[in-house]
Amino acid sequence: MKLQTLLENMKYELVQGSTDLDITTLVYDSRKVEAGSVFVCIKGAVVDGHTFASQVCDAGASALIVQSDVDAPDDVTIIRVADTRLALAEMSAAYFGHPAEHLKTIGITGTKGKTTTTYMIKSILEHAGYRVGLIGTIETIIGETHIPAVNTTPESYVIQESFRKMVDAGIEAVVMEVSSQGLMLHRVAGFTFDIGIFTNLEPDHIGPNEHASFEEYLACKGMLFKQCKLGIVNADDAHVQKLLEGHTCEIVTYGFCDQADYQATNLELITGAGFLGVDYQVKGKVNTNIEVHVPGKFSVYNSLTALAVCDQFGVNEEDMKAALKQAKVKGRIEIIKVSDDYTLMIDYAHNAMSLESLLSTLKEYQPKRLVCLFGCGGNRSKLRRFEMGEVSGRMADLTIITSDNPRGEEPQAIIDDIKVGIGKTDGNYVEIIDRKEAIKYAIEHAQAGDVIVLAGKGHEDYQEICGKKYHMDERELIRDAMTELGMKVD
Numbered sequence: 001m002k003l004q005t006l007l008e009n010m011k012y013e014l015v016q017g018s019t020d021l022d023i024t025t026l027v028y029d030s031r032k033v034e035a036g037s038v039f040v041c042i043k044g045a046v047v048d049g050h051t052f053a054s055q056v057c058d059a060g061a062s063a064l065i066v067q068s069d070v071d072a073p074d075d076v077t078i079i080r081v082a083d084t085r086l087a088l089a090e091m092s093a094a095y096f097g098h099p100a101e102h103l104k105t106i107g108i109t110g111t112k113g114k115t116t117t118t119y120m121i122k123s124i125l126e127h128a129g130y131r132v133g134l135i136g137t138i139e140t141i142i143g144e145t146h147i148p149a150v151n152t153t154p155e156s157y158v159i160q161e162s163f164r165k166m167v168d169a170g171i172e173a174v175v176m177e178v179s180s181q182g183l184m185l186h187r188v189a190g191f192t193f194d195i196g197i198f199t200n201l202e203p204d205h206i207g208p209n210e211h212a213s214f215e216e217y218l219a220c221k222g223m224l225f226k227q228c229k230l231g232i233v234n235a236d237d238a239h240v241q242k243l244l245e246g247h248t249c250e251i252v253t254y255g256f257c258d259q260a261d262y263q264a265t266n267l268e269l270i271t272g273a274g275f276l277g278v279d280y281q282v283k284g285k286v287n288t289n290i291e292v293h294v295p296g297k298f299s300v301y302n303s304l305t306a307l308a309v310c311d312q313f314g315v316n317e318e319d320m321k322a323a324l325k326q327a328k329v330k331g332r333i334e335i336i337k338v339s340d341d342y343t344l345m346i347d348y349a350h351n352a353m354s355l356e357s358l359l360s361t362l363k364e365y366q367p368k369r370l371v372c373l374f375g376c377g378g379n380r381s382k383l384r385r386f387e388m389g390e391v392s393g394r395m396a397d398l399t400i401i402t403s404d405n406p407r408g409e410e411p412q413a414i415i416d417d418i419k420v421g422i423g424k425t426d427g428n429y430v431e432i433i434d435r436k437e438a439i440k441y442a443i444e445h446a447q448a449g450d451v452i453v454l455a456g457k458g459h460e461d462y463q464e465i466c467g468k469k470y471h472m473d474e475r476e477l478i479r480d481a482m483t484e485l486g487m488k489v490d
Contacts, residue, residue: 003038003063003077006091010081017077021062026095028088028157035060040088041070049084065091086186089156093190099163100191103133104173106309107188109224110199110234113302114152114177116294117199119329120306121175127323128315133166135159135176138330138459143169153182156190173313180220188227195312196228196249197305201239218243225249232308234301235260252285254304261285262308264300269365273340276365276451282307288317292324294333296361303327331458333358336478337490338443342450343367346474348458350377350404352387355455359395368449372396373442374456375404375414375435378464382417389421392429399429402438404456405464435463439474440481 004019006026024036030052033039039056041049041064053070063077064070067084081087093100106121108114115137122132122141134141137152142165153176154162166174178188178196201218218239225231225247233240235253244251254262267280276295282288282304292303303324310320328334334346349355355374362370372392376385392399401418403411411433422429432438442452454474463472482489 001095003079006038006094007079008094010087010090012087013080015066015078015080016072016074017063019077019079021077023062026091026157027056027061028155030056030059033059033061035062037061038063038065038091040065040084040091041067042084042088043067083186085156086189089160089186089189091190092157092160095157096160096164098191099160099167102167103163103171104195104313105191105193106173106175106195106197107178107193107224107228108175108197108199108305109178109180109183109221110197111202113199113298113305114179116299116329116332117197117302117305118175118177120302120324120327121309123327124306124310124315124320124323125173125175125313128310128313128319130173130313131169131171133162133169133171133174135162135174137177142166143171151182152177152179153187156187159187160190175309178224180217183223184216184220188224193224193228194230195309196224196231197309198224198231198233198237198240198243199301199305200234200237201243222247225251230312232305234305236301252308254308255301262304262311264304267297267300269295271343271365274337274343275335276343276362278303286311286317286320288321290321290324292327293335294328295365296333298361299333331460334458336475338478338482338487339446341448342446342452344443344446344452344454344478346454346458348460349374349453349455350458351384352391355388356391356395358453358455359391362451362453363395365451367451368447369397369451370395371398371400371442371446371450371452373400373402373438373452373454375402375406375411376418376456377405378407378409378411378414380407385414385417386421389418390424391421393422393425393427396427399427400438400442401429401431402435403433403463404435407464408466435472435474436477436480439477440484443478443481443487444485 001023003021003023023038027033027037028040028042033056039061050068057072065079065087118136125132140147222243228249231249231251235257236255252261256264261284263284265281270277270279275293277293278299279291292299331348336344338344349358401415415431461473462469479489
């Protein structure tokens with residue numbers, strides 16, 4: 001491939017050399033440079049790629065993409081751009097043949113609900129016969145291949161590479177989580193989304209290594225709606241108008257308010273044999289009844305979003321309804337059928353805010369008892385342990401304190417910290433260090449009408465102890481516990 005092909009439609013300055021140059025690979029990791037590579041010097045939070053200019057030239061790089069001055073041999077082409085992260089995104093799209101042009105691309109941004117909504121959309125579209133890829137917090141899915149995630153939104157090169165693999169695999173649409181960091185760092189630049197989605201916005205990710213202020217956080221989220229053809233947004237969110245300032249796309253809305261294009265009404269909480277859910281009417285662009293076997297008002301928002309997207313694909317109402325009824329997300333209020341008499345679920349809630357939100361949602365269903373099983377990670381803030389202990393002690397009828405990822409700490413020491421928080425309440429608790437035994441205890445002592453939540457691990461299938469990850473999947477622990485208790489396992 002010619003370097004000039006990668007630079008098409010980009011603003012740049014040729015500092016030295018020629019763009020009429022054959023390139024072997026596009027690289028932003030200095031360790032992967034080979035003869036004929038073009039190396040993009042990325043300024044990271046910790047490492048500046050410009051400092052590797054001499055090293056990559058020695059390794060055979062033919063061209064450097066820079067935003068600062070570097071020294072390089074005369075036979076190495078130097079291209080200066082305003083932002084090398086943006087350049088990497090644009091060049092990656094060209095390098096992989098602009099694969100997004102052959103996919104229906106759906107991007108979801110917001111503080112909460114991104115993960116669940118991506119899986120709901122994927123579920124409905126697949127139920128309607130589409131082949132759908134996914135990029136998100138938990139994993140990237142390309143056909144039958146599941147790749148564990150490193151970041152919510154991967155680097156732009158990885159996104160374009162994944163798009164290319166999806167196109168080659170015959171996938172027609174991709175739904176992906178788009179973080180504010182991903183937008184700020186241009187990871188999703190280089191193409192236009194067919195659909196952009198906004199779920200909600202709350203003060204989050206504000207700090208030295210993320211966003212300087214809430215205003216910056218909001219502005220980064222809003223970037224998506226200057227890079228998509230259609231925006232589907234939560235009309236009930238207090239920040240939606242500010243977020244949409246300067247948008248360049250068509251807008252449709254969802255929510256409970258009268259002005260929403262997809263309006264939810266007549267919400268009812270429902271319970272069934274071993275599950276909790278919601279039932280509601282939707283009116284506007286779609287008029288039908290929706291039932292979702294995931295609890296809480298936020299499930300209405302997530303399902304409305306999925307419904308609005310799939311309506312753009314022309315999915316019929318029966319397919320939408322059937323898919324939403326069976327949609328679930330690994331580790332996000334994931335109900336595991338153990339008994340018709342009580343409900344057991346797995347959730348990723350791993351801090352006080354998310355645990356309080358989860359337990360508040362479950363208390364609305366008025367369970368006989370709300371049982372919360374959780375631990376806290378080692379080598380992390382003790383304050384989180386105190387706070388989570390206090391939340392569970394105050395809101396749950398029974399707390400089962402156990403181990404999470406102890407890392408380099410003694411599990412009992414972490415449990416003792418959690419007990420400090422519980423001690424501020426009059427909540428009942430038991431402590432069982434071994435997580436499998438703790439789950440077994442929860443099942444063995446379950447009562448009719450209980451809601452039991454295993455919090456903290458969610459989609460994770462490992463336990464980290466002393467720097468090593470050991471396989472541990474709570475779904476397997478539940479099955480093992482049931483077997484040991486002589487219960488029927490499906």
